[in-house]
Amino acid sequence: AQKVTQAQTEISVVEKEDVTLDCVYETRDTTYYLFWYKQPPSGELVFLIRRNSFDEQNEISGRYSWNFQKSTSSFNFTITASQVVDSAVYFCALSVLVNRDDKIIFGKGTRLHILP
Amino acid sequence: NAGVTQTPKFQVLKTGQSMTLQCAQDMNHEYMSWYRQDPGMGLRLIHYSVGAGITDQGEVPNGYNVSRSTTEDFPLRLLSAAPSQTSVYFCASSSPLAGGSYNEQFFGPGTRLTVL
Numbered sequence: 001a002q003k004v005t006q007a008q009t010e011i012s013v014v015e016k017e018d019v020t021l022d023c024v025y026e027t028r029d030t031t032y033y034l035f036w037y038k039q040p041p042s043g044e045l046v047f048l049i050r051r052n053s054f055d056e057q058n059e060i061s062g063r064y065s066w067n068f069q070k071s072t073s074s075f076n077f078t079i080t081a082s083q084v085v086d087s088a089v090y091f092c093a094l095s096v097l098v099n100r101d102d103k104i105i106f107g108k109g110t111r112l113h114i115l116p
Numbered sequence: 117n118a119g120v121t122q123t124p125k126f127q128v129l130k131t132g133q134s135m136t137l138q139c140a141q142d143m144n145h146e147y148m149s150w151y152r153q154d155p156g157m158g159l160r161l162i163h164y165s166v167g168a169g170i171t172d173q174g175e176v177p178n179g180y181n182v183s184r185s186t187t188e189d190f191p192l193r194l195l196s197a198a199p200s201q202t203s204v205y206f207c208a209s210s211s212p213l214a215g216g217s218y219n220e221q222f223f224g225p226g227t228r229l230t231v232l
Contacts, residue, residue: 006158009156033219035220035221043204043225043226044223044225044226045206045208045221045223047220047221047222050219050220091158091159093221103161103164103174104147104149104161104164104210104221105161106151106158106159106160106161107158108156108157108158109158109159
């Protein structure tokens, strides 16, 4: 069965600190996709990144970076020099194709507080 | 493009009432899904559809029905509302990726439902 675990329920850091959000996934499929979404206090869900199972290259986008490691089934998200606007709930998600019926499974989310 | 639209934004029901949450997308996406978001529970998949005429159950389907008569619309029906269905409901859509699985999801703004 597919599963996404975000063990950190809530994290608080002081502005300008770096912070890493963990995501561990489980799947038997060899082809899958991983995603991160952000949900700011306003409530909408915003797509951040997609990564497929064949591409283990890390990715950097401004202050955001993602570390994908198949050996540990992890897809961690790091925010460098955090800002108050980064305060949000962050969700990791997994998409696989199972018997031609795809499901997209979300973790329970990590609530990130950036303190001024 | 309007993206994914949901109506209503807010709804209060009495126990036992029925209602339909509307969801529509104008991106010609094959995949559509409904999630509920409860505090500490993340996003839980209720029902999903991989195309018109095809629906399937997610993690928490009990008490909800869906249908997909067109590519654009994916309504969620509460047959007999219960206080346990008080939640925020999100509809999402996605397009397929080459080789299977689905791309990032576009989410609607959500419907906040209270059942008294």
